[in-house]
Amino acid sequence: MAKALPTMSRTTSINEFFKSFSCIIITGASSGIGREILSRIENSGTAAQVFNLSRTAPTGLTNTLKFTHLTCDLSQATDLEKVVGELQKLMPREGRMLLVNNSGFGSYGEFPAPDLSHNLKMMDVNVRAVVHLTTLLWDELKRRGGQVATVASLAGFQPTPLMTVYAATKAFVLHWSVALDAEGRAHGVRCVAICPGPVSTNFWRAAGLKAPTGLGGQTSAECVDEALWGMVRSRPIVITGWKNRLLAFWSARLPKSWTAAVGYKVIQKLRIHPKA
Numbered sequence: 001m002a003k004a005l006p007t008m009s010r011t012t013s014i015n016e017f018f019k020s021f022s023c024i025i026i027t028g029a030s031s032g033i034g035r036e037i038l039s040r041i042e043n044s045g046t047a048a049q050v051f052n053l054s055r056t057a058p059t060g061l062t063n064t065l066k067f068t069h070l071t072c073d074l075s076q077a078t079d080l081e082k083v084v085g086e087l088q089k090l091m092p093r094e095g096r097m098l099l100v101n102n103s104g105f106g107s108y109g110e111f112p113a114p115d116l117s118h119n120l121k122m123m124d125v126n127v128r129a130v131v132h133l134t135t136l137l138w139d140e141l142k143r144r145g146g147q148v149a150t151v152a153s154l155a156g157f158q159p160t161p162l163m164t165v166y167a168a169t170k171a172f173v174l175h176w177s178v179a180l181d182a183e184g185r186a187h188g189v190r191c192v193a194i195c196p197g198p199v200s201t202n203f204w205r206a207a208g209l210k211a212p213t214g215l216g217g218q219t220s221a222e223c224v225d226e227a228l229w230g231m232v233r234s235r236p237i238v239i240t241g242w243k244n245r246l247l248a249f250w251s252a253r254l255p256k257s258w259t260a261a262v263g264y265k266v267i268q269k270l271r272i273h274p275k276a
Protein backbone atom coordinates (compact mmCIF):
# COMPACT_ATOMS: atom_id res chain seq x y z
CA MET A 1 0.00 0.00 0.00
CA ALA A 2 1.34 3.45 -0.97
CA LYS A 3 2.32 5.53 2.05
CA ALA A 4 0.52 8.91 2.35
CA LEU A 5 2.89 11.85 2.02
CA PRO A 6 3.26 13.76 5.29
CA THR A 7 1.43 17.10 5.08
CA MET A 8 3.05 20.18 6.57
CA SER A 9 0.92 21.75 9.27
CA ARG A 10 -0.56 25.17 8.57
CA THR A 11 1.80 26.85 11.04
CA THR A 12 4.84 25.18 9.47
CA SER A 13 3.71 26.26 6.01
CA ILE A 14 3.22 29.84 7.22
CA ASN A 15 6.68 29.80 8.84
CA GLU A 16 8.25 28.47 5.63
CA PHE A 17 6.38 31.16 3.67
CA PHE A 18 7.95 33.95 5.77
CA LYS A 19 11.35 32.25 5.52
CA SER A 20 11.11 32.39 1.70
CA PHE A 21 11.56 36.20 1.71
CA SER A 22 14.71 38.25 2.28
CA CYS A 23 12.75 41.46 2.79
CA ILE A 24 9.33 41.98 4.42
CA ILE A 25 7.71 45.42 4.46
CA ILE A 26 4.50 46.01 6.39
CA THR A 27 2.45 49.14 7.12
CA GLY A 28 0.55 49.66 10.37
CA ALA A 29 2.20 46.92 12.46
CA SER A 30 1.87 49.10 15.57
CA SER A 31 -1.63 47.81 16.32
CA GLY A 32 -4.40 45.27 15.62
CA ILE A 33 -4.19 43.07 12.53
CA GLY A 34 -0.77 44.44 11.51
CA ARG A 35 0.71 43.80 14.97
CA GLU A 36 -0.63 40.23 14.85
CA ILE A 37 0.97 39.69 11.43
CA LEU A 38 4.25 41.03 12.83
CA SER A 39 4.05 38.54 15.74
CA ARG A 40 3.58 35.69 13.28
CA ILE A 41 6.56 36.95 11.24
CA GLU A 42 8.62 37.08 14.44
CA ASN A 43 7.56 33.58 15.54
CA SER A 44 8.35 32.10 12.11
CA GLY A 45 12.11 32.34 12.68
CA THR A 46 12.60 34.09 9.34
CA ALA A 47 15.99 35.63 8.59
CA ALA A 48 14.33 38.35 6.47
CA GLN A 49 14.92 42.04 7.13
CA VAL A 50 11.55 43.33 8.36
CA PHE A 51 10.44 46.97 8.00
CA ASN A 52 7.36 48.65 9.45
CA LEU A 53 5.90 51.96 8.27
CA SER A 54 3.47 53.68 10.66
CA ARG A 55 3.27 56.77 12.86
CA THR A 56 4.09 54.85 16.06
CA ALA A 57 6.54 52.00 16.57
CA PRO A 58 5.31 48.50 17.47
CA THR A 59 6.20 47.50 21.02
CA GLY A 60 7.08 44.16 22.64
CA LEU A 61 9.33 42.70 19.93
CA THR A 62 12.22 40.40 20.83
CA ASN A 63 15.74 40.93 19.55
CA THR A 64 15.66 37.84 17.35
CA LEU A 65 13.89 39.66 14.52
CA LYS A 66 15.94 41.84 12.14
CA PHE A 67 13.50 44.71 12.50
CA THR A 68 13.47 48.40 11.58
CA HIS A 69 10.64 50.81 12.30
CA LEU A 70 10.37 53.77 9.91
CA THR A 71 8.12 56.52 11.25
CA CYS A 72 5.71 57.53 8.51
CA ASP A 73 2.36 59.27 8.26
CA LEU A 74 0.96 57.58 5.18
CA SER A 75 -1.58 60.37 4.65
CA GLN A 76 1.39 62.57 3.61
CA ALA A 77 2.78 61.71 0.16
CA THR A 78 6.05 63.55 0.84
CA ASP A 79 6.53 61.61 4.09
CA LEU A 80 6.00 58.34 2.25
CA GLU A 81 8.48 59.20 -0.52
CA LYS A 82 11.15 60.22 2.01
CA VAL A 83 10.70 57.01 4.04
CA VAL A 84 10.79 54.78 0.95
CA GLY A 85 14.09 56.47 0.04
CA GLU A 86 15.48 55.40 3.46
CA LEU A 87 13.98 51.94 3.06
CA GLN A 88 15.62 51.45 -0.33
CA LYS A 89 19.03 52.23 1.20
CA LEU A 90 18.49 49.76 4.07
CA MET A 91 16.83 46.79 2.41
CA PRO A 92 18.75 43.75 1.12
CA ARG A 93 19.43 43.88 -2.62
CA GLU A 94 18.46 40.30 -3.56
CA GLY A 95 15.84 37.74 -2.58
CA ARG A 96 12.05 37.64 -2.65
CA MET A 97 10.05 40.55 -1.22
CA LEU A 98 6.78 40.65 0.71
CA LEU A 99 4.84 43.90 0.96
CA VAL A 100 1.84 43.99 3.31
CA ASN A 101 -0.35 47.07 2.81
CA ASN A 102 -2.25 46.98 6.09
CA SER A 103 -2.56 50.55 7.46
CA GLY A 104 -6.06 51.94 7.28
CA PHE A 105 -8.93 53.39 9.23
CA GLY A 106 -12.66 53.99 8.94
CA SER A 107 -15.58 56.13 10.03
CA TYR A 108 -19.25 55.67 10.79
CA GLY A 109 -22.21 57.99 10.30
CA GLU A 110 -24.33 59.75 7.69
CA PHE A 111 -22.22 61.24 4.90
CA PRO A 112 -20.11 63.37 5.20
CA ALA A 113 -19.72 62.52 8.92
CA PRO A 114 -17.46 62.96 10.73
CA ASP A 115 -16.13 65.64 8.33
CA LEU A 116 -14.47 66.25 4.97
CA SER A 117 -10.95 66.30 6.33
CA HIS A 118 -11.36 62.87 8.01
CA ASN A 119 -12.74 61.39 4.78
CA LEU A 120 -9.98 62.82 2.60
CA LYS A 121 -7.31 61.56 5.02
CA MET A 122 -8.98 58.14 5.00
CA MET A 123 -8.88 58.09 1.19
CA ASP A 124 -5.20 59.10 1.36
CA VAL A 125 -4.21 56.30 3.78
CA ASN A 126 -6.56 53.55 2.54
CA VAL A 127 -6.12 54.15 -1.20
CA ARG A 128 -3.52 56.69 -2.33
CA ALA A 129 -0.75 55.48 -0.01
CA VAL A 130 -1.36 51.83 -1.02
CA VAL A 131 -1.01 52.63 -4.71
CA HIS A 132 1.91 55.02 -4.06
CA LEU A 133 3.94 52.60 -1.90
CA THR A 134 3.33 49.64 -4.22
CA THR A 135 4.32 51.75 -7.23
CA LEU A 136 7.61 52.80 -5.63
CA LEU A 137 8.47 49.13 -4.95
CA TRP A 138 6.90 47.53 -8.04
CA ASP A 139 10.00 47.36 -10.28
CA GLU A 140 11.99 45.83 -7.43
CA LEU A 141 9.15 43.36 -6.72
CA LYS A 142 9.08 42.31 -10.39
CA ARG A 143 12.87 41.90 -10.51
CA ARG A 144 13.05 39.82 -7.34
CA GLY A 145 9.63 38.13 -7.24
CA GLY A 146 7.35 38.09 -4.22
CA GLN A 147 3.92 39.05 -2.98
CA VAL A 148 1.82 42.15 -2.29
CA ALA A 149 -0.86 41.48 0.33
CA THR A 150 -3.36 44.29 0.82
CA VAL A 151 -5.85 44.43 3.68
CA ALA A 152 -9.18 45.35 2.04
CA SER A 153 -12.45 44.45 3.80
CA LEU A 154 -15.74 42.60 3.54
CA ALA A 155 -17.12 46.14 3.16
CA GLY A 156 -15.39 46.27 -0.24
CA PHE A 157 -17.92 43.82 -1.72
CA GLN A 158 -20.95 46.07 -1.47
CA PRO A 159 -21.95 49.73 -1.24
CA THR A 160 -22.22 50.28 2.52
CA PRO A 161 -24.44 53.08 3.85
CA LEU A 162 -23.18 54.82 7.02
CA MET A 163 -19.66 53.79 5.99
CA THR A 164 -19.92 55.10 2.43
CA VAL A 165 -16.40 56.46 1.96
CA TYR A 166 -14.66 53.70 3.93
CA ALA A 167 -16.41 50.91 2.00
CA ALA A 168 -15.61 52.64 -1.30
CA THR A 169 -11.90 52.84 -0.39
CA LYS A 170 -11.94 49.11 0.30
CA ALA A 171 -13.80 48.36 -2.98
CA PHE A 172 -10.99 50.26 -4.72
CA VAL A 173 -8.13 48.29 -3.15
CA LEU A 174 -9.99 44.98 -3.54
CA HIS A 175 -10.45 45.45 -7.30
CA TRP A 176 -7.01 47.00 -7.74
CA SER A 177 -5.29 44.10 -5.98
CA VAL A 178 -7.13 41.40 -7.95
CA ALA A 179 -6.39 43.16 -11.24
CA LEU A 180 -2.74 43.67 -10.27
CA ASP A 181 -2.47 39.96 -9.51
CA ALA A 182 -3.43 39.20 -13.11
CA GLU A 183 -0.60 41.47 -14.32
CA GLY A 184 1.92 40.49 -11.65
CA ARG A 185 1.76 36.69 -12.15
CA ALA A 186 3.86 36.86 -15.33
CA HIS A 187 6.59 38.63 -13.34
CA GLY A 188 6.52 36.28 -10.35
CA VAL A 189 4.59 38.72 -8.16
CA ARG A 190 1.30 37.54 -6.67
CA CYS A 191 -1.22 39.92 -5.10
CA VAL A 192 -3.57 38.92 -2.31
CA ALA A 193 -6.55 40.98 -1.15
CA ILE A 194 -7.36 40.16 2.48
CA CYS A 195 -10.99 40.82 3.33
CA PRO A 196 -11.82 40.58 7.03
CA GLY A 197 -15.28 41.16 8.46
CA PRO A 198 -15.46 42.78 11.92
CA VAL A 199 -12.28 42.15 13.93
CA SER A 200 -11.78 43.26 17.56
CA THR A 201 -9.05 45.89 17.19
CA ASN A 202 -8.60 49.59 17.82
CA PHE A 203 -10.21 50.14 14.37
CA TRP A 204 -13.68 50.59 15.86
CA ARG A 205 -12.62 53.15 18.45
CA ALA A 206 -10.64 55.01 15.76
CA ALA A 207 -13.82 55.07 13.64
CA GLY A 208 -15.70 56.71 16.53
CA LEU A 209 -17.52 53.56 17.64
CA LYS A 210 -17.61 51.25 20.60
CA ALA A 211 -16.31 47.69 20.04
CA PRO A 212 -18.28 45.84 17.32
CA THR A 213 -20.40 43.93 19.83
CA GLY A 214 -23.42 43.76 17.55
CA LEU A 215 -21.40 42.36 14.65
CA GLY A 216 -19.90 39.25 16.19
CA GLY A 217 -16.59 38.96 14.44
CA GLN A 218 -13.11 37.53 14.83
CA THR A 219 -10.11 38.16 17.03
CA SER A 220 -6.98 39.48 15.31
CA ALA A 221 -5.35 36.06 15.82
CA GLU A 222 -8.23 34.20 14.09
CA CYS A 223 -8.37 36.68 11.23
CA VAL A 224 -4.60 36.73 10.68
CA ASP A 225 -4.26 32.94 10.77
CA GLU A 226 -6.77 32.64 7.91
CA ALA A 227 -5.24 35.58 6.05
CA LEU A 228 -1.73 34.09 6.22
CA TRP A 229 -2.98 30.71 5.04
CA GLY A 230 -4.47 32.46 2.00
CA MET A 231 -1.17 34.29 1.44
CA VAL A 232 0.76 30.99 1.56
CA ARG A 233 -1.51 29.70 -1.21
CA SER A 234 -1.44 33.03 -3.14
CA ARG A 235 -5.22 33.30 -3.19
CA PRO A 236 -6.22 36.52 -5.03
CA ILE A 237 -9.05 37.10 -2.51
CA VAL A 238 -9.03 35.85 1.08
CA ILE A 239 -12.27 36.44 3.00
CA THR A 240 -11.70 35.53 6.64
CA GLY A 241 -14.51 33.78 8.57
CA TRP A 242 -17.14 31.49 7.06
CA LYS A 243 -20.03 33.86 7.84
CA ASN A 244 -18.18 36.61 5.99
CA ARG A 245 -17.61 34.32 2.99
CA LEU A 246 -21.34 33.67 2.89
CA LEU A 247 -22.15 37.39 3.12
CA ALA A 248 -19.65 38.25 0.39
CA PHE A 249 -21.04 35.52 -1.86
CA TRP A 250 -24.52 37.00 -1.71
CA SER A 251 -23.66 40.69 -1.62
CA ALA A 252 -21.47 40.33 -4.74
CA ARG A 253 -24.33 38.70 -6.66
CA LEU A 254 -27.35 40.78 -5.68
CA PRO A 255 -28.17 44.15 -7.32
CA LYS A 256 -26.00 46.84 -5.71
CA SER A 257 -28.91 49.24 -5.05
CA TRP A 258 -30.75 46.40 -3.31
CA THR A 259 -27.83 45.45 -1.05
CA ALA A 260 -27.31 49.12 -0.20
CA ALA A 261 -30.98 49.57 0.79
CA VAL A 262 -31.04 46.37 2.87
CA GLY A 263 -27.60 47.14 4.30
CA TYR A 264 -28.79 50.56 5.43
CA LYS A 265 -31.63 49.02 7.45
CA VAL A 266 -29.45 46.24 8.89
CA ILE A 267 -26.59 48.54 9.88
CA GLN A 268 -29.00 50.96 11.58
CA LYS A 269 -30.38 48.08 13.65
CA LEU A 270 -26.98 46.74 14.68
CA ARG A 271 -25.71 47.67 18.11
CA ILE A 272 -22.78 49.75 16.88
CA HIS A 273 -23.20 53.07 18.63
CA PRO A 274 -20.96 56.09 18.33
CA LYS A 275 -18.76 56.61 21.38
CA ALA A 276 -20.63 58.27 24.26
Ligand SMILES: NC(=O)c1ccc[n+]([C@@H]2O[C@H](COP(=O)([O-])OP(=O)(O)OC[C@H]3O[C@@H](n4cnc5c(N)ncnc54)[C@H](OP(=O)(O)O)[C@@H]3O)[C@@H](O)[C@H]2O)c1
Nearest residue numbers: 028030031032033054055056074103104198199201202203
Ligand atom coordinates in the same frame (compact mmCIF):
# COMPACT_ATOMS: atom_id res chain seq x y z
N1 LIG B 1 -10.92 45.76 12.53
C1 LIG B 1 -11.81 45.47 11.60
O1 LIG B 1 -12.97 45.14 11.89
C2 LIG B 1 -11.40 45.51 10.15
C3 LIG B 1 -12.25 44.89 9.21
C4 LIG B 1 -11.90 44.92 7.86
C5 LIG B 1 -10.71 45.52 7.47
N2 LIG B 1 -9.92 46.13 8.39
C6 LIG B 1 -8.70 46.79 7.92
O2 LIG B 1 -7.59 46.23 8.59
C7 LIG B 1 -6.50 47.17 8.57
C8 LIG B 1 -5.88 47.25 9.94
O3 LIG B 1 -6.83 47.77 10.85
P1 LIG B 1 -6.97 47.26 12.35
O4 LIG B 1 -8.32 46.67 12.51
O5 LIG B 1 -5.80 46.48 12.75
O6 LIG B 1 -7.04 48.67 13.11
P2 LIG B 1 -6.03 49.37 14.13
O7 LIG B 1 -5.76 48.49 15.29
O8 LIG B 1 -6.65 50.73 14.38
O9 LIG B 1 -4.67 49.53 13.30
C9 LIG B 1 -4.57 50.46 12.25
C10 LIG B 1 -3.12 50.57 11.84
O10 LIG B 1 -3.07 51.52 10.74
C11 LIG B 1 -2.04 52.44 11.00
N3 LIG B 1 -2.36 53.77 10.48
C12 LIG B 1 -3.51 54.48 10.65
N4 LIG B 1 -3.36 55.71 10.12
C13 LIG B 1 -2.09 55.78 9.63
C14 LIG B 1 -1.32 56.79 8.99
N5 LIG B 1 -1.81 58.04 8.77
N6 LIG B 1 -0.04 56.51 8.61
C15 LIG B 1 0.49 55.28 8.85
N7 LIG B 1 -0.18 54.28 9.45
C16 LIG B 1 -1.45 54.53 9.85
C17 LIG B 1 -1.93 52.53 12.53
O11 LIG B 1 -0.60 52.90 12.89
P3 LIG B 1 -0.23 54.29 13.63
O12 LIG B 1 -1.41 54.74 14.39
O13 LIG B 1 0.96 53.91 14.47
O14 LIG B 1 0.15 55.20 12.51
C18 LIG B 1 -2.25 51.11 12.97
O15 LIG B 1 -1.07 50.35 13.08
C19 LIG B 1 -7.08 48.47 8.05
O16 LIG B 1 -6.75 48.64 6.69
C20 LIG B 1 -8.58 48.27 8.20
O17 LIG B 1 -9.33 49.03 7.29
C21 LIG B 1 -10.22 46.13 9.72
